[in-house]
Amino acid sequence: MQEKEIKQIFKKYSLPTYTRVGPVFVKGKGSWLWDSNGNKYLDLFPGWGVSILGHSHPEIIKTISHQAGQIIHLPNNLFFSEQALLAQEIVKKSFPSKVFFGNSGAEAIEGAIKFSRLYGKNKKYEIIIMKDSFHGRTFGALSATGQKKYKESFKPILPGFKEAKFNDFNSFKKKVTSKTSAVILELIQGEGGVNVADKEYIVKLRDYCKKNSILFIVDEVQTGMGRTGKLFCYQNYPIIPDIMVLSKGLGAGVPISAMMVHKDIADLIKPGMHASTFGGSPFVTRVSMEVFKIIDKAKLLDNVNKMGKYLYLKLCGLKKEFSFIKEIRGKGLMTALELRIEASPIFKKCLDEKMIINVTHNNVLRIMPALNVSKEEIDEGIKRLRKVLDNVKEEISTGR
Ligand SMILES: Cc1ncc(COP(=O)(O)O)c(C=O)c1O
Incomplete structure (x- = not known):
């Protein structure tokens, strides 16, 4: 089937919830x-953070x-090893x-809110949420998201969510x-522009929650599974x-999520x-077990830490070359360039x-390569990005 035909079918039959681009x-x-x-395309944002391998x-x-x-599916009133072993892992x-x-x-x-x-x-x-956070599009997750633009058309949102900076x-x-x-909260806000939580802030917040019987819930949907150089981002904090x-x-591509609740509660x-x-079907849990292996x-x-540092330095190099790059942010292979x-x-x-x-927050470019990305692939990415940025610089200087 031709590209044009597929795009026409999308237009006619898919609800227009997404802005699709490219081939x-x-x-x-x-x-x-x-x-x-x-x-052939270099994918430095595979699956929006899903395709980590x-x-x-x-x-x-x-x-x-x-x-x-x-076996693919079994209901959750039966026992099967795949789910049990993944939970244990x-x-x-x-x-x-x-x-x-x-x-x-x-x-x-939703599970965490419940x-x-x-x-x-x-x-x-009441649940305290963070400005610029993102937790998803279902009603509870949307209510927990600290960005007006996502909620505006669906008011009234759920009561009891209070936004802090x-x-x-x-x-x-x-x-x-x-x-x-x-x-x-997300320890690094992803969709909100790759904003990293300060250590001192997190320690104070955690301590306050413990003393005041407030649950401390971390959303590691994007930061988990090695993205920041630790298996889970909270492990970067004490x-x-x-x-x-x-x-x-x-x-790593099959649909699965997990809510983990501390054993004390x-x-x-x-x-x-x-x-x-x-x-948690046998199918997805067995695949997820393989992801851990x-x-x-x-x-x-190790690769995330090495390549993360390498990518960060390369991006800092670009910042020196292009004055419209305001800041380079991130941790591990979760990186962003904030632009002017x-x-x-x-x-x-x-x-x-x-x-x-990827683009987020209007002026932020997000780069989140697969955890097994190579130095050569990063070099290739920087080469292509530099070419684009050169072109933009030229456009700015000639007023086009
Ligand atoms: C931090 C965070 N939480 C929650 C979600 C929602 O995940 P899903 O789209 O799988 O519902 C996302 C999606 O991007 C996310 O980045």
């Missing part, structure tokens, strides 16, 4: 994608084929807790009332959360209080140069 993609391998005309990883293909032949690698599996980031956030209501025993129900402990404290049951939410890289929830038909076997955290100009035209020019990155 029609047909194949992927590692950090590369191919379009229907055989053109790049596209079509051979071990994942093998695991998927094997598990599909074994995540807990062993993080903090003493119990796990609930869902299908998406937003679903895991859990905080349970914890508040119907008396404490990120990285500002006093702003948080001012929002606390006798009804506060939880705070929910803290342990009460609840952690994972998704995206957890399945986990048994507050009882059978029948929460469920998910597809959540590959991260260990291929020493991907609009980022969207640059994203489109990158696409013309056959490279995929």
Whole structure:
């Protein structure tokens, strides 16, 4: 089928919730994608943070084929080893807790919101959220998101969500009332522009929550699974959360999420209080187990730390060359360039140069390569980005 025809079918039959760009993609391998005309693209934002092992990883293909032949789905009123072993693996690698599996980031956030209501025993129900945060599009997750533009058309949102400034402990404290049951935050705000939480702020916040029986919920949908150089981002800080939410890289492409609740409070929830038909099927949990194995076997955290530093230095080099780059931010392979100009035209020019990155918050370019990205691929990406930035500089100087 021709590219034009596929785009027409999209236009006619898909609800217009997304702005789609570029060609029609047909194949992927590692950090590369191919379009229907055989053109090859460098993908430095694979799957919006989902495809942490790049596209079509051979071990994942093998695991998927094997598990599909074994068993794909079982309901959650039956026992099966795949889910149990994955829960054990995540807990062993993080903090003493119990796990609930869902299908998406937003679903895991919904679970965390419900859990905080349970914890508040119907008396404490307020949740403090952060300005510029992003937690998903379902109603609870949307209400927890600190960005007006996503909520505007869907008012009234759920009650009880109070917005504090990120990285500002006093702003948080001012929002606390006798009804506060939880705070929910990303340790690095992804969609909000790659804003990294300060260590001192997080330590103070965590300590305050512990002393005042407020649940400390971290959303690691984007920062988890090695993205920042530690398996989970909270491990960059001297803290342990009460609840952690994972998704995206957890399945490296298959839809899975997890809500982990600290063991001290986990048994507050009882059978029948929460469920998910597809959540934690043998298929997705077996694939996710393989993701953990590959991260260990291929020493991907070392690669993230090495390549993260390398990418950061290269981007700092670009900042020196181009005055419209305001700041380079991030941790590990979660990086961003904040610009003094609009980022969207640059994203489109990158696409013309056959490279995929991302734009967020109008003026931020986000680069989040696969955890196994190579130095050569980063060099290639920087080369293509420099070409685009040169072009933009030329346009600015000639007033085009
Ligand atoms: C930090 C964070 N939380 C939650 C979500 C929502 O995840 P999903 O789109 O899988 O519902 C996202 C999605 O980008 C995210 O970045």
